[in-house]
Amino acid sequence: MNSYVVHELEFLKELNPSQRTAVELTEGPVLVIAGPGSGKTRVLTYKVAYLIATKKASPMQIVALTFTNKAANEMKRRIVELIGVAGEAVFAGTFHAFAARVLRMFGDKVGIERNFTIYDEKDSQALIKDIIEELGYQHERVLTPSYVYERIERLKERFVTPEDTPMYEYPDREVRNIYREYNVRLQHNNALDFADLLFYAWRVLRESEVARERFSKKYILVDEYQDTNRAQYEILKVLAQKYRNITVVGDEDQSIYRWRGADIHNILDFEKDFPDAKVIRLEENYRSTKRILRVATHLISFNILRKGKQLYTTNPEGDRVKIIEAYDERDEARKVVDIVENAGRNLGDFAILYRTHFQSRTFEEELQRRGIPYVVVGGLRFYERKEVKDALAYLKVLVNPRDTVSLIRVIENPPKGIGKVTLKKLQQYAERHGNSLYGVLREVEAIPDIPARIKGHIITLYQNIERWRHLDVKPAELLDKILGESGYWEWIGDDEERIENLRELIASLREYEELEDYLRTVALFTDIDEWRSDRQKLNLMTLHSVKGLEFPIVILTGLEEGLFPHYKSLNEPEELEEERRLFYVGITRAKERVYITYAMSRRRRVCMRSRFLNELPSEEIDFEW
DNA sequence: TAAGTTCCCGTTTTT
DNA sequence: CGGGAACTTA
Numbered sequence: 001m002n003s004y005v006v007h008e009l010e011f012l013k014e015l016n017p018s019q020r021t022a023v024e025l026t027e028g029p030v031l032v033i034a035g036p037g038s039g040k041t042r043v044l045t046y047k048v049a050y051l052i053a054t055k056k057a058s059p060m061q062i063v064a065l066t067f068t069n070k071a072a073n074e075m076k077r078r079i080v081e082l083i084g085v086a087g088e089a090v091f092a093g094t095f096h097a098f099a100a101r102v103l104r105m106f107g108d109k110v111g112i113e114r115n116f117t118i119y120d121e122k123d124s125q126a127l128i129k130d131i132i133e134e135l136g137y138q139h140e141r142v143l144t145p146s147y148v149y150e151r152i153e154r155l156k157e158r159f160v161t162p163e164d165t166p167m168y169e170y171p172d173r174e175v176r177n178i179y180r181e182y183n184v185r186l187q188h189n190n191a192l193d194f195a196d197l198l199f200y201a202w203r204v205l206r207e208s209e210v211a212r213e214r215f216s217k218k219y220i221l222v223d224e225y226q227d228t229n230r231a232q233y234e235i236l237k238v239l240a241q242k243y244r245n246i247t248v249v250g251d252e253d254q255s256i257y258r259w260r261g262a263d264i265h266n267i268l269d270f271e272k273d274f275p276d277a278k279v280i281r282l283e284e285n286y287r288s289t290k291r292i293l294r295v296a297t298h299l300i301s302f303n304i305l306r307k308g309k310q311l312y313t314t315n316p317e318g319d320r321v322k323i324i325e326a327y328d329e330r331d332e333a334r335k336v337v338d339i340v341e342n343a344g345r346n347l348g349d350f351a352i353l354y355r356t357h358f359q360s361r362t363f364e365e366e367l368q369r370r371g372i373p374y375v376v377v378g379g380l381r382f383y384e385r386k387e388v389k390d391a392l393a394y395l396k397v398l399v400n401p402r403d404t405v406s407l408i409r410v411i412e413n414p415p416k417g418i419g420k421v422t423l424k425k426l427q428q429y430a431e432r433h434g435n436s437l438y439g440v441l442r443e444v445e446a447i448p449d450i451p452a453r454i455k456g457h458i459i460t461l462y463q464n465i466e467r468w469r470h471l472d473v474k475p476a477e478l479l480d481k482i483l484g485e486s487g488y489w490e491w492i493g494d495d496e497e498r499i500e501n502l503r504e505l506i507a508s509l510r511e512y513e514e515l516e517d518y519l520r521t522v523a524l525f526t527d528i529d530e531w532r533s534d535r536q537k538l539n540l541m542t543l544h545s546v547k548g549l550e551f552p553i554v555i556l557t558g559l560e561e562g563l564f565p566h567y568k569s570l571n572e573p574e575e576l577e578e579e580r581r582l583f584y585v586g587i588t589r590a591k592e593r594v595y596i597t598y599a600m601s602r603r604r605r606v607c608m609r610s611r612f613l614n615e616l617p618s619e620e621i622d623f624e625w
Numbered sequence: 626t627a628a629g630t631t632c633c634c635g636t637t638t639t640t
Numbered sequence: 641c642g643g644g645a646a647c648t649t650a
Contacts, residue, residue, distance in 0.1 A: 067640070096640055121639080194640065227640095260639065358636050361641080378639085386642090419627040454626080524640070544638045566637055582638080 009053055011046060011082055015039075022247070022280045023047045026056055026219065029240070029274035031267075032249040035311045036296070036588035037287025037550065040249045044221055045075055047247060048090055049082040051219055059089035061218040063239070066094055067227050069525060071548060075223070091217075095232045096194060096524050099201035103192075104520065106204045106211035115516060117191040117396050117403045118523035122384065124182075124193045125149050126405050131181045135174075142171050143178075152179045156195035157231045157261040159202075188436065190402045198231035205238040216242045225250030225270075229261035237273075246274070252306050254585050256544060258578050264305060285311050287550055287591055289318025291620055295594070296587045298617045303577045320622045321587075321594045323613060329359070329558075332599045333366035336555055339595055340372070340538060343553065347373065348535035351551040353543050353586050355564040359557065360540050367538065375534065377541035383525055386413075387488075387498045388505055392522065394482045398469045399516055401438040408437070410465075414491035417457035422450060426458075438465075475518055476509035543582045546589050554590035556583070559598040559610040583612050 012020060022032045022043045034040035048064060051057045066072045072092045079087035091098065103112050119127070125145040137143045152175070155165055162180035167173050186193065192200065204211045220240055222228070225248035228236070240246040248270060255264045271277050285293055293311050300306070324339075326332035340350050352363055360376050367374045382388060393409035401407070411418050429447050430440040440447070441462040444455050468482055483489050483502060492498045512518040539551065558564055564583070569575035587594055598609045 069640085094640065197640095256638075257640085259637075356637050358641090381639090415628060417627070421626060451626080542638060563637095568637070578638095 009050070011049065015042070015046060016284060018280055018282055018284075019043050019046075022249075022282070023050050025247075025278055025280070026051060027245055029244060029270075029277040030247040031225075031270045031274075031277050031279045032247065032282060033279065033307060033309060034249050034251050034282040035285060035309055036251065036254065036585070037285040038282035038311075039286060040223070040251075040282060041071075041075065041078070043282070044223055044247075044249055045078040045082065047221060048075075048079050048087070052083055052086065052090075057218045059086050062090045062221070063098070063215075063217040063219075064090060064092040064221040065098060065223065065232075065236075066092065067224040068548075069094055069097070071223055072097070094524060095228075095235065096197050097521075099197040099235070100520050100524065102201040102204055102211065102215055103197065105214070106208055107200065109208040109211060110200050110203045112192070112200055113190055115190065115400045117189065117400045117406065118197065118520065119186070119189075119191045119193045119405065120384075120523060121149065121194075122389070123191075123405045126408075127185055127189075128152075128178060128182055131178050131185065135177055135181070137174055137178070140171065140174065143174055148175055148178050151175045152182060153193070153195045154261050155179065156193075156199060157229045159199060159231065159234070185404075188402065189404050190400050191405070195231065198229075198235060202231060202235050202238065205235065212238065212242075215239065218243050218245060220246040222246070222248040223250075224254075226252050226255035226264060226267040227257045227262040228266050230263055230266075231261075233263070233266045244274075253300050253303070253309075253581055254547065256547065256578060256582050256585060258575065268305065268307065281309055283309055283311050285313040285315070287315075288313065288588060289315050289592060291318040291320060292587060292590050292594055295321050295616055295620050296584055298620075299580065299587065299612065299615050300584045302615050303580055305574065305577055319593055320620055321596065321616065322622045322624060323559075323616075324595060324597045324624045325609075326597055326599045328599050328601045329362045329603070330366070332557060332597050333362045336363065336557060336595075336597060337366050337370060337372065339555065341370070345553070346535045347538040349552040350555065351539045351541065351546060351549070351553070351589065352555045352557060353541060353546055353589075354557050355543060355566060355582075356558075357542060359563075363540055363557075372538060373536060374538040374540055377539060378545045382501065382504075383522065385498075385501055387492060387501055390488070391479060391483065391502055391505055392519070394468075394486065395475070395479060395515060396519060397438070397465060398478075399519060401465070401469075402436045404437045410486075411461065414487050416461055417454060418461070422454050422458075425449060441465075474510075475512050475515045476506050478515070479506055479509055543586045547585055550589050550591055552591045553593045553595070554586065555595040555597065556586045557597045558602070559596055559613055560602065560607040561610055562607060563602065564610055565612070580612060580615075 015023060019039055019042065022030065023046050032043060044064065048062055051062060052059055064075055066075065072094060076092045079090055107114065128148050129145040132138055132143055162176055162183060165176040165179060167176060205215060216239055222236065236246065250267045252264055252267050255262060258264065271279065290313055293313055297311055324335055326335050336352060354360060390409060390413045393406035396403050396406040397410055411423065426440050427437060430437050441458055444458045464485065471478060509518060565576055565579035569579050601607060
């Protein structure tokens with residue numbers, strides 16, 4: 001080994017023995033079971049650096065898949081830190097971003113056009129809502145767009161087609177009918193939903209040898225493996241087929257996305273799927289006090305679905321966990337904010353965690369009252385704001401005129417003299433003539449039953465869109481122009497916040513030369529990706545958002561039956577275990593102290609303290625009434 | 626027929 | 641508190 005390489009490998013000394021083994025075991029399948037705070041991101045980044053430094057692979061031959069953009073960016077940043085700019089060439093991204101890239105290059109192999117639109121949950125639900133009405137199901141109370149969407153996505157993630165959808169009980173048949181029509185519409189709209197991205201990418205990789213060659217990386221690394229769903233798992237299998245060098249890192253005790261299709265069995269059964277897999281456990285915790293670790297360990301031992309692990313730390317013993325009872329949610333907020341104010345620490349040292357978003361409101365009110373600065377992480381997210389979605393809809397239509405969901409949004413915002421009745425007529429006409437809604441706008445003269453005045457509005461809209469489509473300007477400039485010419489700026493008036501959001505959107509567009517690139521990226525972006533810690537602000541977020549983060553002091557709130565565990569999880573033992581894992585994730589975010597609160601009544605209803613509180617070791621706990 | 630207004634509903638977690 | 645349905649106005 002020459003001295004250059006030896007120097008490059010100095011960083012290995014920063015790893016403990018098991019971390020180092022995980023890094024140095026480069027060939028064959030490796031499962032790393034990584035407890036909270038055990039340095040799993042470190043293992044992943046160092047492994048990438050190691051592969052490159054030892055010349056086992058070029059950056060191009062490595063793919064690192066993560067669950068969030070934030071994790072991906074963080075990984076990339078640390079790789080570059082270790083080995084320099086060469087690290088930029090490593091693909092580090094989410095499964096969905098990876099899939100979108102595969103489809104951009106090879107989508108035509110499975111009939112996907114280059115300019116496809118990605119539908120987010122809301123877009124998809126708008127489509128589903130339409131279908132429900134058309135099929136006459138709008139009075140079936142259970143068949144809400146969100147319910148149906150969820151059912152369909154779960155089916156898609158397991159590659160179940162409408163035809164193969166089983167029909168056991170009541171709404172199955174209806175769901176199947178909607179599912180069938182939903183797929184047809186997506187195709188007409190030249191659009192893919194989240195599950196489609198994974199499904200079609202999988203098909204491309206299976207069916208096209210060229211694509212498989214291009215994307216079969218020599219080394220595959222997967223973060224948060226416990227949260228992968230079936231489709232993601234199948235993609236991994238195809239990718240790993242050739243070289244079989246796959247390292248997955250995860251913790252079954254932190255699997256909290258079952259409701260979104262994550263299959264904990266992917267990690268529990270990894271050794272069955274890859275019989276020659278080496279298993280490494282990272283059990284030394286560098287984050288929390290001994291006390292916190294004991295409490296967390298005791299709690300999670302109530303779960304059955306796990307591999308089990310022995311966490312330990314050389315950190316100090318630490319303070320006992322404090323449980324605080326409140327009268328109601330407002331009293332809870334007061335007591336929580338009291339803790340924060342009296343601790344004499346930076347506000348950024350605290351995280352207030354809750355099960356559901358709506359709980360943030362009471363805390364926000366209290367904080368505003370006392371003039372304490374705070375951030376709500378992942379509340380109503382930037383890209384889900386109405387004005388942002390509207391603006392993006394204009395851009396989407398320009399790239400993909402068949403995207404009817406976006407086109408309708410354009411028609412409605414701001415209002416253009418084309419109302420519900422006319423819209424229905426246009427849609428029906430489109431349906432009958434096998435044309436897209438956009439195609440019909442062009443031929444509006446030929447449609448009967450539409451007043452001339454309204455036809456005028458339609459023609460104006462059509463001409464505007466055509467003009468915008470053929471403008472040869474950069475994306476940011478284009479959007480600015482559209483917002484002006486469509487009357488959007490006027491429409492929102494002096495709503496400062498909306499204006500600011502749109503300005504921000506235009507600013508984010510400036511980094512892009514190509515509208516298509518931008519739209520594909522933006523569809524897979526969320527707010528948490530943007531969040532940066534601020535020492536002077538108190539952090540408020542859900543337990544799901546907090547995964548992967550750590551804070552000196554963590555306050556877990558709303559420990560009440562029906563809220564946490566959430567009432568929807570009470571019937572299924574597996575779902576109850578997931579709630580417990582969520583609690584576990586929350587506790588293990590804390591470095592120094594944990595506070596837990598519950599209210600005796602919430603929203604004027606009496607409630608019972610959470611069963612999870614009885615699962616904490618009483619000798620580690622202080623109660624306060 | 627479009628668009629503005631009011632009122633009532635519910636609110637898990639999110640790539 | 642925002643979104644949507646139902647109602648009102650033009």
